[in-house]
Amino acid sequence: MKKHSITTERMNTYSDEELFGILTDAANAEAAFAELYRRYGHRMYAYCVRVLGDVRQAEDVFQEAMLKFFRSGQEGTQVQNVGGYLMQTVRNLCLNRKRDTKITFSFEDYDVHVPSSSAAYEAGELAKLVASALELLDDEYREAVILREYDGFSYQDIAAITQTSEVNARTRVFRGKQQLRAILQPYFKDLLKHQ
């Protein structure tokens, strides 16, 4: 029996779990994947870049994760929390990549903050500064902050993803932010003194 294509308008109204289920329907799999990609691609990509600290590696891992996710959907894998499942897939691949690759850190690789003459301390520049500071955090703190602030996960979800307790997840986010604040203190002081 021929299956009918589902309109994009309807795709928008489907929950993540319904969309993931549609991946088994070949006629609509691509559209369902496109919708899931639109919902989560941005956040997962941001996670890869900030956790791995290397854009090329992040692109590789992101692509591998999204395709793995698509294949899982096509194979009819049962998933309760699609966002969490995708995050776990991305995270595992990132951890594998980090384990397999000795990443050498050099400040020259990063666009460390240098105020430009045209628009000093704009939000974009501050963002770059924060991104560089993130690199200096311990892995567990950095990941917790990224999951919270970049991916918008609740403490409960962070605990599930990182396989720790909710209290620990909360503590890691808090300490990560505290360390970031300590690292950025001189810049904040300079920036905020005149606001």
Add this chain to the structure above:
Amino acid sequence: MNYTERIYDFLDGMLDTAEEAELLRLAADNAEIRDELRHAITLQTAFKADVRALTPPPALTQRIFSHVSAQRIPSAQSQSASVHAPSGVTTNTPLTAFVSSLITAIVLLSLNNAVSNKAINNEQSPNTTQTIIAAKSAFPLAYLRIAPANHNFERRNLVSNNAVKGNLPANNEHITSIGAALENVLASTDSSAANHSDAINSASTLAFSTPDTTISTQINDDFRQNAQSEYLQREDSPQARIQEPFEPITPPEKPEESFFGRIQVHARRIVSTSLPSMDFPSNPASFLRNTAIGALWKLSDHHAIGIELSEETYLQRFRARLSEGSPMLDIVQNPSLLWGGLAYRYTFFPDKAFSPFLHSVLGGTELGANGRVMLGLTYSPDERTQFQIGVESSALLYFHQNVLYASPKLGFTYGVSLRL
């Protein structure tokens, strides 16, 4: 919870109205808390800006979707060749489908900018949606390029039907309005309680009751522009500094875990029995009897080394002559012995709340060498505290009249560790 934690909760929208009002009142009275708030808001703003900047490159998206197209299961290939045209007519010929999609995609791409500008602040046109349906079948990338224009609209839908587990979209709006509210409070120069109360009330009304982010965003933009222009006029602003000889900013240094931060002290109770078991009196012992104390220094997440000290009885059974020529006697004694040694611990899952561990100690007593191995489970309710329980096996090795003897013990242990 200290006020720093409360500030983060405030920005996350996790405080109730009374707690929020209390925090704002504190901020109005205390410059340190105000600074803390401003730092936290700046940090949040930077996070948001960084997230916005990190978008998968179009080439990467295209690559992924070309793989996805290639990976569709074979039975689907013939079905997926059918493409929905805007009118709803289905075309089955690949060539027709391609031409139809190409034309639609060109129309779509020409509409892209117009739609982006029009829909950026909310509503989408039904016609546009139809166009997207037609184009995406053959051109997923084009579909994805359109999609962000409807982002705001759809994000609200996602939040309302709990499709997104996190609360990032809600936070974005919340933080924006909180920022505006906060600045209103901080801007109140009259520090009398009545005026503070008015300022807080109006700020709360603005921040917590009004979903209209246009207003608060505008306030924030004005504030930022004013602050920025004021900043740029300063003598030591980057604008001014750029005229001076260039001085690169020194990269911040990574904060290292302190020496003492790696130390974990512990105390544990040992409940064990000698093998074979025998109820035999012992000499008086110190307070350390069956209580081990120690300290471990974390080498890495998994490995730690340290020292441990305790006192235990070891049942000794050996044969000896009291003097030359005297008969051989079977001697049994149960001395309480102080022992100490070097400890090593391997934690299997250091990041998890519950983790198995292996603990061993090699040391000695006044009578001979002493060693022990413990296999147990730790529970870490927070970063500093750790409870542990496990089974332990130990042995005392000693020589008497040139014969080597061993006194084994088996039992369990439980205790607590604290990280400095």
